[in-house]
Every structure is written in structure tokens, then in C-alpha cells.
Amino acid sequence: MPRGNCQGQGWWHGKFRDCGYRLTIGREAILDILSRSEGHLSAEDIYIKVHPKYPNVGLTTIYRTLDVLSNLGMVYKLDFGDGRARYELAEGPKGAHHHHHLVCTGCNSVIDYTDFIDEEVELLQQTEKGLGKKYNFKINNHVIQFYGLCGKCSVNK
Amino acid sequence: MPRGNCQGQGWWHGKFRDCGYRLTIGREAILDILSRSEGHLSAEDIYIKVHPKYPNVGLTTIYRTLDVLSNLGMVYKLDFGDGRARYELAEGPKGAHHHHHLVCTGCNSVIDYTDFIDEEVELLQQTEKGLGKKYNFKINNHVIQFYGLCGKCSVNK
DNA sequence: AGAATTAATGAAAATCATTTCCATTTATAA
DNA sequence: TTATAAATGGAAATGATTTTCATTAATTCT
Ligand SMILES: [Mn+2]
Ligand SMILES: [Mn+2]
Ligand SMILES: [Zn+2]
Ligand SMILES: [Zn+2]
Numbered sequence: 550m551p552r553g554n555c556q557g558q559g560w561w562h563g564k565f566r567d568c569g570y571r572l573t574i575g576r577e578a579i580l581d582i583l584s585r586s587e588g589h590l591s592a593e594d595i596y597i598k599v600h601p602k603y604p605n606v607g608l609t610t611i612y613r614t615l616d617v618l619s620n621l622g623m624v625y626k627l628d629f630g631d632g633r634a635r636y637e638l639a640e641g642p643k644g645a646h647h648h649h650h651l652v653c654t655g656c657n658s659v660i661d662y663t664d665f666i667d668e669e670v671e672l673l674q675q676t677e678k679g680l681g682k683k684y685n686f687k688i689n690n691h692v693i694q695f696y697g698l699c700g701k702c703s704v705n706k
Numbered sequence: 707m708p709r710g711n712c713q714g715q716g717w718w719h720g721k722f723r724d725c726g727y728r729l730t731i732g733r734e735a736i737l738d739i740l741s742r743s744e745g746h747l748s749a750e751d752i753y754i755k756v757h758p759k760y761p762n763v764g765l766t767t768i769y770r771t772l773d774v775l776s777n778l779g780m781v782y783k784l785d786f787g788d789g790r791a792r793y794e795l796a797e798g799p800k801g802a803h804h805h806h807h808l809v810c811t812g813c814n815s816v817i818d819y820t821d822f823i824d825e826e827v828e829l830l831q832q833t834e835k836g837l838g839k840k841y842n843f844k845i846n847n848h849v850i851q852f853y854g855l856c857g858k859c860s861v862n863k
Numbered sequence: 864a865g866a867a868t869t870a871a872t873g874a875a876a877a878t879c880a881t882t883t884c885c886a887t888t889t890a891t892a893a
Numbered sequence: 894t895t896a897t898a899a900a901t902g903g904a905a906a907t908g909a910t911t912t913t914c915a916t917t918a919a920t921t922c923t
Contacts, residue, residue: 571870571919592910607873612910628785632881633909651843660841665833672829676822680852684817686808688854695837697845728890728899749880764902769881789910790880 561623568621575599575606579614589627589635589659627692631657649693655702718780725778732756732763736771746784746792746816784849788814806850812859826850 561580565572578599583590586598592615596608615636618624627635629652640646651660677688718737722729735756740747743755749772753765772793775781784792786809797803804827808817834845 569870573871573919575872605873609874609911610872613871626787628787630783630785651837651841651845653843660843662837662841664836664840666829666836668829669833672822672825676826677852679822680808680819681854683821684808684819685857685860686810686817686852686854687860688808688852690853692849692851692853694849695834695843695845696847696849697838697843700842703842703844726899730890730900732901762902766882766903767901770900 564621564623570617574603575610576614576617578603578606579611580618583624583636583638589629589637591633591635593633595636622690629657629659629694630654649695651695651697651699653699653702654696655698655705658699660699721778721780727774731760732767733771733774735760735763736768737775740781740793740795746786746794748790748792750790752793779847786814786816786851787811806852808852808854808856810856810859811853812855812862815856817856 562572565576570576579595582595582598590598592608592611595615596606596611599606599611615624615626615634619626619636623639624636625639627637627650629635629650646663648661648663649665651662653659673691677691680686681688719729722733727733736752739752739755747755749765749768752772753763753768756763756768772781772783772791776783776793780796781793782796784794784807786792786807804823805818805820806823806826808819810816830848834848837843838845
């Protein structure tokens with residue numbers, strides 16, 4: 550009977566180790582929070598969620614880890630114009646869960662949407678290919694955000 | 707013979723006044739710099755360009771004016787991930803000159819592109835309409851940016 | 864397992880873009 | 894011209910992020 554159990558270890562161990570990074574409590578905690586939280590967390594949001602369980606993980610480590618994860622492409626660093634960076638897991642273990650954003654300039658709320666029109670995906674691929682060739686650019690990511698007013702804010706306006 | 711001449715006054719006077727804002731030297735200088743500069747200027751970039759001619763326009767005014775212009779929709783405030791906001795004129799007097807961005811994550815250079823815009827614009831309008839209805843969202847702007855490595859950075863990598 | 868090696872960490876200090884304060888100036892309308 | 898409120902600049906404050914550096918801990922090697 551194997552003594553280690555792996556079910557709780559998270560799918561990222563492999564990728565993480567492969568890149569030469571050490572596995573630490575702090576990093577696991579951060580990844581754990583990111584994977585079980587919906588939404589767009591700031592560094593401090595994450596710190597506050599991590600702290601009760603791991604009081605000795607500092608905010609500095611949160612920033613450093615998010616930077617590593619972002620460089621590895623495991624996390625997206627986003628800017629919604631509220632003066633602090635926001636982070637979300639790039640994708641789950643099963644593969645992509647790609648989405649774009651609707652940002653309310655009134656209340657700063659953000660809606661994820663995945664209901665792309667079929668043509669949207671296709672156009673994006675064409676565009677990436679075309680632009681890549683024309684400008685000799687190796688594209689590996691994109692950000693699409695719509696700005697406007699949510700229902701509440703249109704009314705209260 | 708009319709004594710004022712208007713040719714140098716800039717097309718924005720009207721819009722600006724209509725919104726109840728006063729016309730000041732500083733504001734004109736900033737708009738002037740924005741309209742005659744290519745590229746994506748930070749507040750400080752603008753300050754440096756304005757300063758020789760108008761040494762008594764302070765950085766604070768640059769920030770305040772950019773905020774006003776941005777709220778009026780005359781200027782886009784952009785984030786390319788280098789820690790400072792960048793600004794560009796939304797459009798010239800003749801109408802739109804809409805474009806999107808290719809951002810190099812290696813050297814932070816940015817390419818404006820207008821290729822594929824036609825198809826994109828059409829799709830975008832569909833998408834805006836669809837999303838607007840579904841999420842009860844009044845969309846009035848969007849940001850599309852592709853991230854990757856420019857030619858130089860792919861090589862030097 | 865124990866020691867050696869080196870990455871990772873936390874706490875405090877530093878950085879730096881942006882914002883706030885407030886006394887003074889200035890654009891605009893009466 | 895005068896009255897009025899908006900706009901300004903310079904200094905100080907703010908606040909997110911980064912840097913520093915002495916200490917700790919993960920991994921590798923006996
Ligand atoms: Mn999202
Ligand atoms: Mn541009
Ligand atoms: Zn809203
Ligand atoms: Zn580059």
C-alpha cells in the first residue's frame with residue numbers, strides 16, 4: 550500500500566518542478582487559493598485568503614510567486630484600471646477555460662464571458678497568424694476587454 | 707476683416723467647451739503634444755515635451771488633464787504592463803483611426819496595427835451587441851492586445 | 864539520515880507612479 | 894470690470910510593488 554497520497558497535491562507540481570522551481574508551502578498555498586477562488590484577485594486579496602492558514606507567508610512572497618507563475622504562463626496578470634494588478638489562473642488541469650472580460654467603468658465589476666461567437670475564435674486565429682507573419686511577431690497570448698456600464702450603473706447614472 | 711484666426715486652434719475646442727471645461731494653456735499644450743506625437747506617451751513623457759515651451763505647466767496638471775480627456779473619450783489610457791499608464795489620442799478631427807496593439811513582452815515595444823480591422827470591427831459590433839443584450843451591459847469601448855515576442859526578441863531569446 | 868548547497872523567504876526600507884491638499888491664479892460670464 | 898468658481902502648481906501624502914539582506918528551508922549529495 551503506497552503511503553503517499555497524491556489526490557490533494559494539485560496538478561501543477563509537475564510543471565512547476567520541471568521548470569526548476571522548488572515546491573514550497575507558500576507557493577502551494579497561493580496556487581491552491583487561486584484554483585479554488587472564482588474571480589480576479591489582487592496580491593493582497595490572496596494574502597488575506599492565505600494568511601489564516603499560513604500566517605507566515607508574507608506579502609512579498611505572494612508578489613514573487615505571482616510573478617513566477619505569470620512568467621510561466623500559469624497565471625494571467627490583468628489590469629482593470631483600478632490601480633492594482635489582478636490575477637487569475639490561466640487554465641485548469643483539464644485544459645483551457647479561456648474567456649474574455651466585460652469591465653464596468655462605473656463600479657469596477659468584471660464579468661467573464663466564454664460565449665464567443667464561433668467566428669470570434671476563428672478570426673482570432675487568423676489574425677494571430679496574419680499579424681505574426683506580417684510583423685515577424687511570435688504571438689502567444691491576447692487580451693480582449695470590453696468597457697462599459699453594467700445594468701446597475703446604467704440606471705444609477 | 708475678422709481679427710481672430712482659427713486655423714491653429716485645434717478641432718477639440720468645440721467638444722471641450724461643450725462639456726463645460728475651460729480652455730487653458732496647459733490643456734491646449736497637452737492636446738497639442740498628443741496630436742502631433744506618434745506613439746504611446748506616459749504622463750511624464752508628455753510633461754517633458756510640454757515643459758520647454760510651457761515651463762509652468764506642472765505634472766499634476768498633466769495627470770488631471772489626461773484624466774479629463776480620458777473620461778471624455780478623447781484619449782485612451784492604456785496599460786502595456788510596464789508600470790505606468792500610456793495615453794494616445796482616441797481619434798483625429800477626420801474621424802476614427804482605430805487600431806489595436808501588438809505588445810512585445812521582451813522589450814516592451816508596441817506595434818499599432820490596423821490590418822484585419824475591417825473583419826474585426828464587424829465581428830466586434832456583433833459581439834458587442836450580443837454581449838450587451840445578454841449581460842445587460844452598455845458597451846462603449848474595447849481593448850484588444852496581442853502579446854508575444856518581436857523579431858529581435860525572438861532571436862536574442 | 865546528516866551535511867552541503869543554493870533557492871526561497873519575511874520584514875523593513877526603498878521606489879516610484881499617481882493623488883491629495885491648499886493657497887493662489889485665471890477663464891469666463893454678468 | 895468684477896464676481897465666481899474652476900483650474901493650477903508645488904509639496905506632501907498615498908499606496909502598490911520592488912529591493913535588500915540576514916535567515917530559513919528544499920533539494921542534492923554523501
Ligand atoms: Mn476572468
Ligand atoms: Mn496605439
Ligand atoms: Zn457597474
Ligand atoms: Zn521585443
